[in-house]
Amino acid sequence: MATLLLTGASGLVGSRLLPRLVEAGHTVRALVRGDVTLPAGAAAVHGDLADPGSLRPAVKDVEAVVHLAALFRTTDEDAVWRANLDGTRNLLSAVQAYAPRARFVMTSTGNVYDADATRPARESDPCSPTQAYPASKVAAEALVRESGLTWSVLRLPFVYGEGDGHLASMPGLVSRFGLHPAHTYSVAHHRDVAQVVKMALAGTLDSRVVNVTDDAPITVLEMTALAGSEVEGSAEPLTDPWHGRMDGTLLRELGFSPEVPTVQAAARAGIL
């Protein structure tokens, strides 16, 4: 088990991943900016990706870094680039200087793939997004790959579960982004994000970019219904029907099998 730094520990994904990493026996430092209550066994290190000086004590002598911290729930594109690209660059520089043998695991997003795909996206498919969030993630992925560190990149889908409010936010996303009710997204439960991070920490995913998905993509309409809300149906044809869909074959070849195979299974298990 490793001494590791987790960034983004206060976020939707990080707050559910952190206790699982502690439970798995890792010694976890969490990079935090504000007052965050951490589970027993985790230590807070106050710092900011924008402040290189604060990153030295955070990374000193760690054996691994799990880099979740990112900015995307905003319309401030400059801030998105600063957090996701400049912030990752600062963190990589600190790791190169003070923990050069550390394994570096970064979460990216399935939004990196081109919208006009003709099937679920594979890891080798074109990624030329223009929006700040996915474009900054593509650029940050490149920094990670070229860092000289031992690395892996996990492209996450829509992550949900454990009362995180993400599914429940779907009606708002439908109106904000004009999502078609029949549009189908790849998804993954927090339990399976943790499973994949553990695979990465064990070295199984070294030098890999991998798509993370459960077994059954699901429509916007069904996600919304499972979260207890309703959106209006539509028989209009879909534009870019494969956008948001990832092919999870590679990760399965590397040994992944989702603990929560579908959103419906999560609902039955009471872990939505």
Ligand SMILES: NC(=O)c1ccc[n+]([C@@H]2O[C@H](COP(=O)([O-])OP(=O)(O)OC[C@H]3O[C@@H](n4cnc5c(N)ncnc54)[C@H](OP(=O)(O)O)[C@@H]3O)[C@@H](O)[C@H]2O)c1
């Ligand atoms: N959630 C999803 O469905 C999803 C889907 C695809 C990919 N991902 C990826 O998964 C990762 C986590 O997503 P999330 O949903 O958990 O995000 P989130 O809820 O928005 O949390 C973002 C985290 O990043 C931290 N952060 C942002 N800027 C920072 C900075 N300058 N210095 C230090 N920490 C900073 C935030 O800290 P504060 O609390 O201090 O603001 C927070 O802990 C991201 O890399 C994202 O791209 C998530």
